Amino acid sequence: xxxxxxxxxxxxxxxxxxEERWLNDMAESGWALVSVGFCRYSFERCEPxxxxxxxxAHGFDEGYVSFMEDTGAEFVGRYFKWIYFRRKSELGPxxxxxxxxxxxxxxxxxARMIAIIGGANLVIGVGNARYSxxxxxxxxxxxxxxxRIHEKIEQLxxxxxxxx
Amino acid sequence: MYENTALTxxxxxxxxxLLRPNHGYGIMQSAEELSHGRVRLAAGTLYGAxxxxxxxxxxxxxxxDPQSRRKEYEITERGRKVLMSELDRLRELVRNGEMMxxxxxADGEEGGRNDG
Numbered sequence: 141x142x143x144x145x146x147x148x149x150x151x152x153x154x155x156x157x158x159e160e161r162w163l164n165d166m167a168e169s170g171w172a173l174v175s176v177g178f179c180r181y182s183f184e185r186c187e188p189x190x191x192x193x194x195x196x197a198h199g200f201d202e203g204y205v206s207f208m209e210d211t212g213a214e215f216v217g218r219y220f221k222w223i224y225f226r227r228k229s230e231l232g233p234x235x236x237x238x239x240x241x242x243x244x245x246x247x248x249x250x251a252r253m254i255a256i257i258g259g260a261n262l263v264i265g266v267g268n269a270r271y272s273x274x275x276x277x278x279x280x281x282x283x284x285x286x287x288r289i290h291e292k293i294e295q296l297x298x299x300x301x302x303x304x
Numbered sequence: 305m306y307e308n309t310a311l312t313x314x315x316x317x318x319x320x321x322l323l324r325p326n327h328g329y330g331i332m333q334s335a336e337e338l339s340h341g342r343v344r345l346a347a348g349t350l351y352g353a354x355x356x357x358x359x360x361x362x363x364x365x366x367x368x369d370p371q372s373r374r375k376e377y378e379i380t381e382r383g384r385k386v387l388m389s390e391l392d393r394l395r396e397l398v399r400n401g402e403m404m405x406x407x408x409x410a411d412g413e414e415g416g417r418n419d420g
Contacts, residue, residue, distance in 0.1 A: 196348060198348075206373075207328055207375075208348075208351075210327070210329050210374055211328065211329045211347045212329075213347065235346040236347060236348035236349070237346050237348050237349050238344060238345050238346035238350075239313070239314050239349055241312065242346075242349040242352055242353075245352065246348070304312050304313060
């Protein structure tokens with residue numbers, strides 16, 4: 141059986157680019173992502189640099205997964221709103237988004253997701269304030285994350301003023 | 305988006321690639337070939353664009369061929385009109401660009417002479 145290694149690791153939602161970089165560093169050192177779960181990543185042995193790994197926040201959409209597969213990408217797994225793909229690097233560069241507009245749309249989707257969960261925590265937190273500050277702390281943290289995502293959106297918008 | 309505004313490069317190449325029926329991966333390859341490797345449409349961007357183009361009625365999804373199971377698309381009459389008016393706009397851009405840079409070079413030479 142193929143050698144499998146599982147690593148437990150935590151990334152904040154707004155650090156998804158960092159997560160992607162780490163997954164590609166793993167592939168670069170000969171470990172290709174095979175499955176994902178809550179703070180859990182499993183890897184199998186591969187040739188160093190054999191795969192490029194990409195992740196994306198995308199609602200449940202079977203049509204999308206088969207569309208990606210038609211372009212040579214392999215579906216690795218799904219966790220919550222996140223989908224993970226990998227593609228052999230011999231097929232050429234692999235990206236999910238190729239223009240600023242679609243990158244902004246992707247970030248806006250993530251921002252909506254954080255805002256909903258943050259808002260829910262805020263409402264529950266206010267109701268619970270007497271008993272526990274946990275939800276309020278969570279809401280504060282998510283609002284910080286929302287700020288980080290908006291920063292990225294603003295940066296892309298400034299870029300878009302000059303080119304697409 | 306109003307139909308007389310500029311198309312993005314992705315949309316322009318998608319419409320060009322759909323003058324004949326084509327599927328997603330075919331569109332990516334065709335855009336890359338036409339632009340000699342410069343334009344690489346990423347799958348996520350393409351997927352979103354195909355959905356919005358269908359919503360706008362500029363392209364249609366053809367009945368799925370059970371053998372290939374790949375979804376194919378084709379440009380509509382409306383999409384063709386949008387593409388033709390974009391072509392006019394691009395011609396105007398090129399015409400003006402050539403005219404003005406030609407004029408700018410001539411100005412530059414004159415300026416040079418005045419300085420000398």
